Amino acid sequence: MAAVDLLPGPPPPRADFRLEAGKKGNRKAVLGAASPRVAAGGPAMAKFLSQDQINEYKECFSLYDKQQRGKIKATDLLTVMRCLGASPTPGEAQRHLQTHRIDRNGELDFSTFLTIMHMQIKQEDPKKEILLAMLMADKEKKGYIMASELRSKLMQLGEKLTHKEVEDLFREAGIEPNGKVKYDEFIQKLTIPVRDY
Numbered sequence: 526m527a528a529v530d531l532l533p534g535p536p537p538p539r540a541d542f543r544l545e546a547g548k549k550g551n552r553k554a555v556l557g558a559a560s561p562r563v564a565a566g567g568p569a570m571a572k573f574l575s576q577d578q579i580n581e582y583k584e585c586f587s588l589y590d591k592q593q594r595g596k597i598k599a600t601d602l603l604t605v606m607r608c609l610g611a612s613p614t615p616g617e618a619q620r621h622l623q624t625h626r627i628d629r630n631g632e633l634d635f636s637t638f639l640t641i642m643h644m645q646i647k648q649e650d651p652k653k654e655i656l657l658a659m660l661m662a663d664k665e666k667k668g669y670i671m672a673s674e675l676r677s678k679l680m681q682l683g684e685k686l687t688h689k690e691v692e693d694l695f696r697e698a699g700i701e702p703n704g705k706v707k708y709d710e711f712i713q714k715l716t717i718p719v720r721d722y
Contacts, residue, residue, distance in 0.1 A: 574643070582642060585609050586635055596632040602641070611645045621645065655715060659708045669705040
């Protein structure tokens with residue numbers, strides 16, 4: 526299924542998605558130089574979404590827009606967000622809907638969906654999540670944990686990794702099997718964006 530174009534004419538190389546103050550508490554979401562789209566409040570955003578991201582979001586959104594009216598059901602929000610790689614809990618999805626004054630039986634348009642996706646992605650900070658997990662393992666607050674302890678946690682907690690997956694991760698991060706793992710260095714290596722050739 527081809528992505529549906531959001532903007533008339535050729536798309537800009539990057540679309541600036543932010544909220545601009547309107548009249549008396551109203552805010553308008555703006556995509557690049559396109560016509561304003563109404564969004565239901567929220568803090569001003571300086572997040573940039575590439576045209577490719579917007580197209581990907583629109584394509585997935587359109588799959589759940591059963592009646593082709595430019596809207597999805599509020600009950601589909603969690604599924605659509607997860608299809609696009611976000612990891613909201615049901616409670617987070619419900620809070621997003623409440624923020625935009627949409628009840629569980631309501632619908633949301635694409636502009637509102639973009640705002641919600643932006644807010645969700647912004648709060649899903651992998652560096653912060655990894656740091657919190659490592660701090661919980663470091664009872665003495667030394668700034669590092671032993672590789673053996675990290676291996677044990679990775680294989681037993683959360684999304685359990687296999688022995689081979691842990692070995693691959695350690696090799697990529699340059700961690701010695703019996704060495705110390707410093708948080709800042711480990712997080713930096715884990716969260717470096719993969720090169721897109």
